[in-house]
Amino acid sequence: MVKGMKAKKCVICNARKGKRFCVKENEFICSRCCGLIRDPQLCPNDCLFLSSLAEKKEVGELPLYKVLMTTPKGSRSIVIAREKENGRLQFISVLVDEWKMGLKDCFGEQDISKKDFNRLIARQPHYVDADINKCKEIIKRGILVAETLGLKIPREFRELKHILGDLDKVEVTGSLYKCFECGKGDLPDEIVELIKEVTLHDVAAGVCGTEDETMIFFVCDKCRGEKEEVEKGVEVIEEEVE
Ligand SMILES: [Zn+2]
Ligand SMILES: [Zn+2]
Ligand SMILES: [Zn+2]
Known part of the structure; x- marks a missing residue:
């Protein structure tokens, strides 16, 4: 100066x-x-x-602390934690039933210490680091599925969804449900209708997420093609062995 x-x-x-x-x-x-x-x-x-x-x-602008997702397909538990200026965290945990109900459960905290958060996460053994955009896409599709079926979005989700960040730019395209194998390929309309029917039946019967639920598995054309190739290959090998 x-x-x-x-x-x-x-x-x-x-x-x-x-x-x-x-x-x-x-x-x-x-x-x-x-x-x-x-x-x-x-x-x-x-x-x-x-x-x-x-x-x-925009609370979503807080730096990400952890983005986690469970690995088994079909039922995804997603955790997104952001770090506040004071070093404490806020996090949202969302459960998405990809194959039936969509977004079905949510909890989280607006203020938690890193120690308590990590202790909570350690109780869930299947979490792996995940891509935030992939998580957002699964969650947004989950919302769409739940809304299409007329299922209630949990109140906690409305209170905590700001932690996810902006969902508006996340594009959810193609069929409502995606291929159960690759998670990307579209499923035909009649299959989507069938899944909706089975889901609403299971929800009414209160068996969704239990061992009594109707077991379904649908794959896209591409995955079915690959599966048939593999099966053919297996037959050939068996014949050769004989
Ligand atoms: Zn002044
Ligand atoms: Zn000014
Ligand atoms: Zn597929």
């Missing part, structure tokens, strides 16, 4: 040093007053300090 050029006092409080140039006031103001008068609706877009506020308001 040039010698003798002292920072002017904040034009609002006239008490603290005005270190921030406020586009709205066209004057230097202090950080405290900036925080008080800053408003995404009122401040001009070129305000340097507005963007940091807007980002913080």
Whole structure:
């Protein structure tokens, strides 16, 4: 700083040093007053300090601490934890029944220590690190399935879904349910209708997720083709052995 050029006092409080140039006031103001008068609706877009506020308001912008998913297909438990400025965490845990009910269960915490979180996670042995976008896609499809079937989205999900981050940009395309084998290929309409029917039957009977539920397994054309190839191959080998 040039010698003798002292920072002017904040034009609002006239008490603290005005270190921030406020586009709205066209004057230097202090950080405290900036925080008080800053408003995404009122401040001009070129305000340097507005963007940091807007980002913080979106809780999804907090840095990711852990993204975990269980590996068996069909029923996915997903955990997304974000770290707050004070080093504590917030997390959401979502259970998605990919093959029947969609998003079916949710819990989480808005404030938990890393130690308590890690202890909680250690109780579930099948978690592996996962890709956030893949998790978001499974969850968004889970919501779509539950809504299509007229099933209730858990209240906890509405309270905690901000932890996931933005779901609007996540694209869910193709058939409602996907191939049970690869998780990517589309299933034909009549199969999707059949799955919906079986699911609603199982939900009404209260057996979804129990050993009494109707066992179904549908694969896309591509996976069926590959499976038939393998079976043919096995037959050939058996013949050769004889
Ligand atoms: Zn001030
Ligand atoms: Zn401003
Ligand atoms: Zn497939």
